[in-house]
Amino acid sequence: MISETLAELTAFSNRYGADGNCVIAGGGNTSAKEGGVLYVKASGTALASIGPDGFVRMDREKLGKILDKEYPDGEKEREAAVLADMLDARVPGSVGRPSVEAMLHGLFPQKYVLHIHPTLVNGLTCSEDYFRVGRMLFPDAVFTDESKPGYLLAMLCRGALDGYRAEHGRDADLLFLRNHGVFFASDDVSGLDRLFCAVTGTLDGLIRKRPDRIEVGGEDRFCAVLQALGAANGRPCVTMLSGDDIASWDPECGSPTPDHIVYAGARGLVFDREPDPAALSAAAEGFTSRTGAFPRTVAVKGSAVYVCGKDPADAARIADIVKDQVKITVYAWNFGGYHPMSPWLREFIVHWEAESYRSSKA
Ligand SMILES: [Zn+2]
Numbered sequence: 001m002i003s004e005t006l007a008e009l010t011a012f013s014n015r016y017g018a019d020g021n022c023v024i025a026g027g028g029n030t031s032a033k034e035g036g037v038l039y040v041k042a043s044g045t046a047l048a049s050i051g052p053d054g055f056v057r058m059d060r061e062k063l064g065k066i067l068d069k070e071y072p073d074g075e076k077e078r079e080a081a082v083l084a085d086m087l088d089a090r091v092p093g094s095v096g097r098p099s100v101e102a103m104l105h106g107l108f109p110q111k112y113v114l115h116i117h118p119t120l121v122n123g124l125t126c127s128e129d130y131f132r133v134g135r136m137l138f139p140d141a142v143f144t145d146e147s148k149p150g151y152l153l154a155m156l157c158r159g160a161l162d163g164y165r166a167e168h169g170r171d172a173d174l175l176f177l178r179n180h181g182v183f184f185a186s187d188d189v190s191g192l193d194r195l196f197c198a199v200t201g202t203l204d205g206l207i208r209k210r211p212d213r214i215e216v217g218g219e220d221r222f223c224a225v226l227q228a229l230g231a232a233n234g235r236p237c238v239t240m241l242s243g244d245d246i247a248s249w250d251p252e253c254g255s256p257t258p259d260h261i262v263y264a265g266a267r268g269l270v271f272d273r274e275p276d277p278a279a280l281s282a283a284a285e286g287f288t289s290r291t292g293a294f295p296r297t298v299a300v301k302g303s304a305v306y307v308c309g310k311d312p313a314d315a316a317r318i319a320d321i322v323k324d325q326v327k328i329t330v331y332a333w334n335f336g337g338y339h340p341m342s343p344w345l346r347e348f349i350v351h352w353e354a355e356s357y358r359s360s361k362a
Contacts, residue, residue, distance in 0.1 A: 002052045005034045009112065010052050012189050016196075017047025021119055024324045025263050025317050028116040028181070031105035036060050040105050042096035056098040062089035063106045067158055071151065082151045103154035107161055109171055110185035114192050117181035117259060119324050120203050123331020125178050126256040128339050134176055137202055141174035146345050149258055149352075153177070174199070179257050179341045207334050211327035213244035216319055225277050226298060226306050229284055233294040235308035237315040241322060242304040249326045251299035254340025256328045261341075261349045264307075264321040268297030275300075297322060 002010075009032040016022050016030070026046040032039045039055040041047065066085050071078040086098055105113045124134055134143050142160045147153040157175060164172040174195060175183040184195045218240050227238045251270045255261045269287050271280075280298075287295050296318050298306045305322055309315025332338040341349070 003034060005032050005111070006039055006052050006055065008032070008189050009039055009055065010050065012112070012114065012192065013041065013047045013050050016114060016116060017050065020320075022116045023047055024117060024119070025259070025320055027259050028114075029099045029101055029105070030115065031055075031102070031113045033060065033111050037091060038063060038102070038106055040098050040102045043099045044097070054096075056096045056102070057091040057094040058086075058089050058098060058102060058106070059091055060106060063103065065089075066103060066151075067154060079150055100150045101153075103151070104157055104183065107154070107158055108173075108183070108185040110173060110191075111187045112185070112189055112192055114184045114196070115181065117257060118200065119327045120200055120207075120331055121176075121182050122180075122256060122324075122328045123207075124203060124335050125176055125180060125182070126328050126339055127332040127335035127337065129336030130176075130178055130339065133335050137206075138174060138176070138199065140172070141176055142172045143176045144178060146178045146180075146342055148345065148348055153180075179339070179345070181257070207331065209330060209333050211245050211330035214241060214246055214323050214326060215243040216241055216323065218242065220304070222274055222300070222304075223306065225280060226308065229277075229281055230294065230308045233284070233288065235294045235296070235310055237309040237312050239307045239309065239315045239319045240304055241307065241319060241326075245326050245330055246305055247302050249305075249329060251297075251301065251305065253329060253338060255346060255349075256325055256338075256340060258341070258345075258349045260321055260325050261346065264318050264325065265291075265296045266346055266350045268295040268299060270299045270301065272301050274303070 009030060013030040022028065028047055029041040030047060031041070036059060038058040038060050040058060041050060042054055042056045045054040066082060066089065071081050086102060090098070101115060104115070124130060131143055134141070142164050144156050144160050147156045161172055161175065173185045182199065184192050186192045186195060216239060220240065223238055223240050227236065230236050230238055255266055269283055275283065284295060294308065296308055298308065307315050307318040307322060309318055329338045
């Protein structure tokens, strides 16, 4: 028998996870509190299919203490020490690795927390007018700037949420993270739904230009050329994305959020016009020797983006991410224009991603 809290948590996680506009490539996470325990999504599970066993049980007191502790200044040393303390904050017998965002979930006193990266919301968080328009539309929300993930993001949010509490005498239930996503918090699931509808409804009402012209699939001459090259380099599955939104997208405009880098790479190969096979091959070889891997995306400006996956599922995931990226830039147009992640953060994520990939292989 599972508790009603865990049953409710599982149900709303599945419901939001199944909505392709809310959750992209298995991202996002959810939690619930029951007494001294926080149930939080385990890292590597997808909300759409998560069951009650997919949640890690954390000791709320121990989890809260992490943010009061002194950690080493070095990036790697600090994140390793924080991870060790996070694992140690699990209730004995609970297995699985808590999401790096578990600390953020613990910051909210409300019973249920939903953290997602909806495309429309990220149109705002990845826009030039994020702070100005965001605060005007949602005066009761907290807005944070870009941040490195993990411990530093949790610290930034703690400061912002504490500030809100001091100023307003109550807890915030809506937290926007620049170039990342949003947190909703409520004591009941219907409250989460109300918040979600209010935010998406308000944003949607302001949209004058919306993304609706992306075609996935189909083949052209270049597809076959790329397929042959990808096959020789471990990325044989090529999916073509085309349509007006793709044609007017600048493939060099920069990634919107850390997740986009993790799944699709910070940058793929970009051509001003369709290259001949020899030029493509030379460019791909240069890319591979520079970055250590065959490009996940190849863009021909004004025409199409080709996604190169290890298998069909990988190609579908990267295609979803690219689509999301393009849609975010279109939505951001409505909020003063697109604001990509800053170069310092992009460099950090690229490095961090390579690092975590290496450690996952080790
Ligand atoms: Zn997130």
